[in-house]
Amino acid sequence: xxxxxxxxxxxxxxxxxxxxxxxxxxxxxxxxxxxxxxxxxxxxxxxxxxxxxxxxxxxxxxxxxxxxxxxxxxxxxxxxxxxxxxxxxxxxxxxxxxxxxxxxxxxxxxxxxxxxxxxxxxxxxxxxxxxxxxxxxxxxxxxxxxxxxxxxxxxxxxxxxxxxxxxxxxxxxxxxxxxxxxxxxxxxxxxxxx
Numbered sequence: 001x002x003x004x005x006x007x008x009x010x011x012x013x014x015x016x017x018x019x020x021x022x023x024x025x026x027x028x029x030x031x032x033x034x035x036x037x038x039x040x041x042x043x044x045x046x047x048x049x050x051x052x053x054x055x056x057x058x059x060x061x062x063x064x065x066x067x068x069x070x071x072x073x074x075x076x077x078x079x080x081x082x083x084x085x086x087x088x089x090x091x092x093x094x095x096x097x098x099x100x101x102x103x104x105x106x107x108x109x110x111x112x113x114x115x116x117x118x119x120x121x122x123x124x125x126x127x128x129x130x131x132x133x134x135x136x137x138x139x140x141x142x143x144x145x146x147x148x149x150x151x152x153x154x155x156x157x158x159x160x161x162x163x164x165x166x167x168x169x170x171x172x173x174x175x176x177x178x179x180x181x182x183x184x185x186x187x188x189x190x191x192x193x194x
Contacts, residue, residue: 007128011070013052015140017127018061018080021109021120024102025058026087031094033162035086036061037174039079044176047075052180053140055147056162062144064131064180076126084121137180141168 007014026032033056043049048069055062067075088106091099106119113120131137145168148160157165167173 007073007076007126007130009130010072011067012072013064013066013131013137014072015127015129015131015136016061016063016065016076017125018063018076019123019125019127020059021123022105023059024105026102026121027056027162028058029096031090032087035083035090037162039083039086040175043075043079047071047078049075049079050178051164051175052178053144053164054175054177055144055160055164057147057151062147064137064140064144072128080122084119087121088119141180 020026027036036056040049040051040054044051048067048071049065050068051063051065053064066072091102096102103119106121110118110120113124131140145157145163145165148154148163149157154160157163158169158171160166162174164173164175164177167177
């Protein structure tokens with residue numbers, strides 16, 4: 001079922017959420033987080049995917065991102081398809097105490113949509129919201145960076161290893177992020193907004 005969040009401006013900055021079906025806590029395991037991190041890095045290097053803000057939680061990923069080649073939907077689709085295959089392979093080959101339970105959930109989710117094959121790991125929605133003002137950017141940055149704080153994982157956003165809050169605080173970060181202050185100057189969509 002579509003949520004109505006369509007990406008119409010393929011090169012514009014968007015707030016995105018990628019969620020695991022049924023909120024399965026897949027990213028509590030390092031092997032699955034590493035698949036996401038490596039794939040995001042690949043998309044940055046090879047697909048023109050610019051990441052400005054991110055957080056990887058236990059069952060979802062939030063991003064402020066854009067495609068500098070105007071193919072945001074394609075990049076997201078390829079990222080989700082590739083990571084789903086990689087995560088399924090890891091579930092089946094790595095030591096995983098939740099293997100049967102997770103595969104049952106992913107198989108059931110796949111049966112709910114005709115376009116799936118045997119398993120579905122990611123939901124089909126991306127909750128894509130076009131960034132339309134500086135205030136909206138600020139709100140989304142705060143929301144993304146404070147996700148681990150609200151979940152009581154860390155006390156301060158920059159203490160969470162899988163968040164761009166670390167880069168914003170001058171610490172090392174698992175994914176390089178583009179400087180957010182440049183966004184408004186570079187995007188025609190953003191010119192003139194206050």
